[in-house]
Amino acid sequence: MQRDQWTSEQMNAAISAVRSGHSVKGVASEFGIPLRILRNHVILGGTDRKLGRSPVLTIEQEIELSRRLFRRADVVMPITSIVLKRSVNSFCKENNIINPFNPLKCKAGCQWLELLLKRHQNVAKCRMQHRNPR
DSSP: OOOOOOOOOHHHHHHHHHHTTHHHHHHHHHTTOOOHHHHHHEEEEEEEEOOOOOOOOOOOHHHHHHHHHHHHHTOOOOOOHHHHHHHHHHHHHHHTOOOOHHHHHHHHOHHHHHHHHHHHSSSSOOOOOOOOOO
């Protein structure tokens, strides 16, 4: 099944029809927009097409996080994935950011880390290499 088959123009027309008094269910079937999606867009008022959840941190917060990672790596103090996931969880708690992280483990999940690395391709996950002193 294909997802997201409606256009922004269709959504604008559908929202206008609902606001002018037509039923949400009738408008959804007329324009070929799923009922739940149309309801959400009528309530929120936007017509942006977006699949999936929003990231936990804003773009600016993630950019600052990647800058901190690079600064630590420059002084030969790379951060491990576990420390990063715990730090992000602490940051969210301190700033009252709603997140889906496991409260018992007190850290972000592996999926969050993988998605962060996909969004910021300049950040790489690598293993520490020990050098033999000569």
